[in-house]
Amino acid sequence: MHMPSEPVWSWVETPIGDGLIVIGPQGAIRAAFSRPDGTGMPSEESVLIEAGAQLGAAPAHDPAALAEILERIEAWFDGSVQDLDVPVDLAPADGFRRAAWERIAQIPYGQTLAYGQLAAEAGRPRAARAAGTLCSEVQVPLFLPVHRVTRADGSTGEPDPRHAVRRMLIDHERAVLTGGPSPWA
Numbered sequence: 001m002h003m004p005s006e007p008v009w010s011w012v013e014t015p016i017g018d019g020l021i022v023i024g025p026q027g028a029i030r031a032a033f034s035r036p037d038g039t040g041m042p043s044e045e046s047v048l049i050e051a052g053a054q055l056g057a058a059p060a061h062d063p064a065a066l067a068e069i070l071e072r073i074e075a076w077f078d079g080s081v082q083d084l085d086v087p088v089d090l091a092p093a094d095g096f097r098r099a100a101w102e103r104i105a106q107i108p109y110g111q112t113l114a115y116g117q118l119a120a121e122a123g124r125p126r127a128a129r130a131a132g133t134l135c136s137e138v139q140v141p142l143f144l145p146v147h148r149v150t151r152a153d154g155s156t157g158e159p160d161p162r163h164a165v166r167r168m169l170i171d172h173e174r175a176v177l178t179g180g181p182s183p184w185a
Contacts, residue, residue, distance in 0.1 A: 001085045002068060003027060007059035009048060010066045012073055015184035016165050019142075020044060021073075022051040022059050023066060027087030028143035029054060035161040050139075054092060073142070077184075079176040082109040088144045099123050100134045107148040110173040114152045142169075 007024040017034035018041065030051045034041035052058040063070065075081040093101055099122035107113050113121075115135070116128035124130065131149070138146040147169040150156055156166040168183040175182045 001072070001087075003087070004062070004065045007051065007055045007057060008062040008065045009051070009059045010061065010063040010070060012070050014073065014077055016168060017041070019073075020047050021066065021069070022047070023069060023086070024055055024059070024089055026089040026091060028140040029059075029089050031140045031142055033141065033165075035165065037161075040161065076142075077172075079172070079182060082173070082176065084143055086143050088140050096122055096124055096127070096130065097134055097137075100131055101138070101144060104135070104138075104144055104146055104149060107145060109145075110170075110177040112148050112150045112154060112170060114150060114154075116152060118149055145169075148173075 003025050004023055005025055007022060007029065009020060009022040012019045012021055014033065015036070017036050017038065019031055019033040020041075021028065022030040030047055032042050032047045048059060069086055072081065072084055072086065076084055088101070088105065090098055090101055100118055103113075103118055103121050114128075115131045119125060119127040119131040122131065135146045135149050138144050141147065147156075147166040156163040156170070172182045172184070174180070
């Protein structure tokens, strides 16, 4: 997948809500999504300020530069591809955070990994809560499939819109693998 030479951003419409994505030369920097009902979206300005601070330069609005990535996102949601094939810029992460995020990137499509198992595989076997916190801090959901990390019982957490979306994403992946109906089909 071709990454832009300069940081760029665009809006994308998805079944889980509208999203604002920022992609830099090293990969995905930020992905913020509204809830399916259109609420809960951070402001465009705040997302771009955060991304610009990380990059040292404000990203430019350039949907054309992201056309291939936007098409890939659409294909992921319609089930025709299982890998977004967009690297994630992990430059700001180190130590346990980086190890956990690298492990999340390896969770196969349609499968899940418990917080405790993630912590153990990232080098801190007793840090399930810390792994959960790291998952909540992921700035590039979907590109880094944090929705695949669950509680030990397979649940996604307390009932709120964020956890409902995570469950929808897991259910979508499993439906694609088994030929069943997608949550938004």
